[in-house]
Amino acid sequence: MKRAEADLTPLDAADQDLVDGVLARRTRQLAKTITLVESSRVDHQRRAQRVLERLLPHTGNSIRVGISGVPGVGKSTFIETLGLHLIARGHRVAVLAVDPSSSVSGGSILGDKTRMERLSQNPGAFIRPSPTGGSLGGVAEKTREAMLVCEAAGFDVVIVETVGVGQSETAVAGMVDVFALLLLPNAGDELQAIKKGIMEIADVLVINKSDIDPHAAALARSHLRSALGMLRRASPNWQVPVVAVSSLKEERIADFWREIERYRVTMSASGEFAAKRRQQAVAWMWTLIDTGLRSRFREHPRVRGELDELRRAVEHGTTTPAAAAHRLLGYL
């Protein structure tokens, strides 16, 4: 197969400095590389892809964990407690975010970075707010690439946080190895989760704030376990566990991590861990092809020239949608 010519030419000094800095685990270059990756400028994108290509052989050596849950469930508190727990055990922890609202609000997780104060000040941690601007698809795509950059910088745990609304969970589940859903210990919450279908993409369920009412948490745990028993399992080798924790009191966070480790060991033994990553990579390629085709279509001069007129013709019934689509697609 013919390799793209750009691959063969050496990087310019600035980009080589980014590659070297990331591999040497320097935070400054790590942050700069992610900024380059997040840029929507065409020349930046081209540079970013070439930098990523150099980093790619050094990626893949982390466990990628997705964390989701409704606003206020305690995601930030949980991630801070978990992050500090893992760093104390010799891990290096990167926290990224996919926030569908950030394109509007300018990044609510930015406020979180100050809230996760202890973790963000720890040299074993790297916290990056959600990229702003663009569609959820665009934001998710950039987070996926940021994740690779973090892996190349030696982070062996990458946590991707998303708020539990809309489609962002599906996007995050599609880029992580294991997806955990945080719930509150009150009745009805579990039913809500089932209704939303989100429990079907969760690999681990976490009842947070169990310190408030340990009895309610135990009850919620048994409800959830029986509810899970009625769902179809995503894998015959994995029964979704339910862990009750307190992020605030730092209780049973170790139990949660044991489940993550058990997931990795079990799914690696069955081959599903690697298979999931392969499927995710191919699905990502198709996503990029879809978005690439769309933008090429919209930018095509003849399409731009005729789109409005044909749209009006379709509105007025003077041409059929199929004929209009056929004609426009023919220009590509």
Ligand SMILES: Nc1nc2c(ncn2[C@@H]2O[C@H](COP(=O)(O)OP(=O)(O)OP(=O)(O)O)[C@@H](O)[C@H]2O)c(=O)[nH]1
């Ligand atoms: N009692 C108790 N409170 C907790 C626990 N975890 C979080 N909280 C509190 O719940 C509130 C919300 O916690 P956050 O960590 O900010 O929740 P979040 O899910 O990140 O919220 P958003 O960023 O708005 O989506 C804070 O006041 C926390 O102190 C817990 O385990 N027990």
Ligand SMILES: [Mg+2]
């Ligand atoms: Mg938060």
